[in-house]
Amino acid sequence: MIGAGVALVCGLDRMAALQIMISRPIVAAPLVAWLLGDIAVGLEIGLMVELLWLARLPIGAAIPPDDTQVSIAGTVLAVSLGRVFGHSGLEYQLLCLLIAIPLGKFGQFFDRFARQFNGRKVALSDRYLEAGKFRAMEQTHRMGLCCFGFAAVGTYMVIVSCGLILIPILAPLMLPVLATTSEWLRLALPLVGIAVILGTANVSRSLTLFGASFSMAFLLMWLV
Amino acid sequence: MKTISKMKLCQVWFRLLLLQGSWNFERLQGGGWFYTMAPVLRVLYGEKEMQRIAREHVGYFNTHPYLAPTVVGAVIRMEIERAEGKEPVIGIAEFKEMVASPYAAVGDALFWGGLRPLAAGVALLLAAKGLVFAPIVFLIMFNALPLWFRIAGFLSGYELGVQSVDFLQKRKLPDLAIRAKETSVVLLGGVAAFMVFQVLEEKHKPLWLGLLAIPVVLVCGHLARRGVSTLMLVLLASGLVMLCSLFSADVAVWLP
Numbered sequence: 001m002i003g004a005g006v007a008l009v010c011g012l013d014r015m016a017a018l019q020i021m022i023s024r025p026i027v028a029a030p031l032v033a034w035l036l037g038d039i040a041v042g043l044e045i046g047l048m049v050e051l052l053w054l055a056r057l058p059i060g061a062a063i064p065p066d067d068t069q070v071s072i073a074g075t076v077l078a079v080s081l082g083r084v085f086g087h088s089g090l091e092y093q094l095l096c097l098l099i100a101i102p103l104g105k106f107g108q109f110f111d112r113f114a115r116q117f118n119g120r121k122v123a124l125s126d127r128y129l130e131a132g133k134f135r136a137m138e139q140t141h142r143m144g145l146c147c148f149g150f151a152a153v154g155t156y157m158v159i160v161s162c163g164l165i166l167i168p169i170l171a172p173l174m175l176p177v178l179a180t181t182s183e184w185l186r187l188a189l190p191l192v193g194i195a196v197i198l199g200t201a202n203v204s205r206s207l208t209l210f211g212a213s214f215s216m217a218f219l220l221m222w223l224v
Numbered sequence: 225m226k227t228i229s230k231m232k233l234c235q236v237w238f239r240l241l242l243l244q245g246s247w248n249f250e251r252l253q254g255g256g257w258f259y260t261m262a263p264v265l266r267v268l269y270g271e272k273e274m275q276r277i278a279r280e281h282v283g284y285f286n287t288h289p290y291l292a293p294t295v296v297g298a299v300i301r302m303e304i305e306r307a308e309g310k311e312p313v314i315g316i317a318e319f320k321e322m323v324a325s326p327y328a329a330v331g332d333a334l335f336w337g338g339l340r341p342l343a344a345g346v347a348l349l350l351a352a353k354g355l356v357f358a359p360i361v362f363l364i365m366f367n368a369l370p371l372w373f374r375i376a377g378f379l380s381g382y383e384l385g386v387q388s389v390d391f392l393q394k395r396k397l398p399d400l401a402i403r404a405k406e407t408s409v410v411l412l413g414g415v416a417a418f419m420v421f422q423v424l425e426e427k428h429k430p431l432w433l434g435l436l437a438i439p440v441v442l443v444c445g446h447l448a449r450r451g452v453s454t455l456m457l458v459l460l461a462s463g464l465v466m467l468c469s470l471f472s473a474d475v476a477v478w479l480p
Contacts, residue, residue: 051412
């Protein structure tokens with residue numbers, strides 16, 4: 001229930017309301033983890049997911065995969081299900097995340113459905129306008145928030161449900177593999193995110209700037 | 225002279241936070257625009273005359289949510305002038321159409337493309353150090369500028385009307401966006417270096433290997449530019465790392 005509540009609030013922040021960025025994985029994952037009593041797990045998951053789809057801008061009709069629900073559901077699976085099955089550690093967090101990340105595509109379907117559903121309300125709103133029912137028009141707009149809320153919770157439920165089914169099956173197979181590679185995967189995910197940002201950002205000399213700052217920072221840490 | 229009470233303006237401002245509540249492919253933020261303007265239209269025209277005016281406020285509209293308050297503030301001023309019977313310099317629909325797209329473009333570049341990666345980069349650096357207040361730093365760093373634009377833009381729009389375009393022009397937002405993007409690229413370089421250094425040190429591996437991260441990132445960036453999706457890159461990277469582990473207890477033992 002805590003996870004669903006956070007999924008709803010953060011899901012609304014993502015598109016329909018406020019947009020103060022509590023929906024970003026670096027905030028949403030630690031938030032739900034804090035409520036579940038293990039903020040460190042949320043911080044780890046937020047760190048790994050934050051940059052992945054940061055380059056996908058929510059411009060106009062473009063709908064990026066739902067990294068908000070990926071991070072929230074991934075954290076809930078890592079904390080709550082981990083307690084049930086007695087799993088913990090970075091390798092288990094990665095397993096939850098690697099299951100949740102592809103399921104973020106469902107967020108696109110739910111989000112598209114919410115927008116299409118809102119589109120169907122346009123004709124109704126026009127009828128209210130002709131009838132002079134302005135309060136009803138305002139109510140129709142508020143109903144749109146419900147659509148986005150359902151889309152967020154729907155995505156969260158799908159990811160958590162799939163996780164509940166897949167984790168008990170995959171954990172014995174994948175945890176030994178992940179145990180030896182977890183540190184490298186923890187590094188790989190943010191690096192992929194940074195690479196995507198560099199590849200898609202419209203910044204001239206981005207590769208030069210990145211290469212120079214990386215080398216300078218790395219050498220400073222190495223030599224100092 | 226007709227005026228709108230401060231309370232009513234506050235109501236409009238808070239409604240702006242729900243501008244995208246009924247976002248749809250037909251009219252984008254159109255429903256939210258009417259929802260935002262409704263309290264003001266009710267005061268200026270009353271329920272009877274409102275129907276005629278409302279028709280101009282239910283159509284297609286789309287701009288950046290953080291710069292929308294500037295447009296709304298200006299349109300409220302224009303509506304006040306129209307209600308007073310003054311001849312408009314430009315029609316309300318024309319004004320909305322004229323500013324919506326440029327504001328959207330500059331807002332996307334500045335807030336989504338520049339400020340967000342910048343704030344995320346700082347927060348990730350703190351999170352990588354295990355500092356639990358990293359999310360709060362992200363929220364403060366990111367929200368300070370949008371909140372200022374949301375409040376100051378709305379007030380300047382209300383004060384200046386059509387002239388509020390100057391308010392944003394003076395800020396040179398496209399230049400600011402480019403600088404923010406460049407800074408975020410530099411910062412992300414530092415974040416990547418820190419994370420690579422951290423792992424190599426923990427694994428007791430030669431530190432010069434960290435420089436190999438640059439070509440890896442460049443290859444992934446090139447693939448992303450060629451249209452390979454993030455999900456595919458994640459699966460590819462994870463698969464490669466795990467595949468290596470099938471042939472060895474630890475992929476790191478391959479390294480010198």
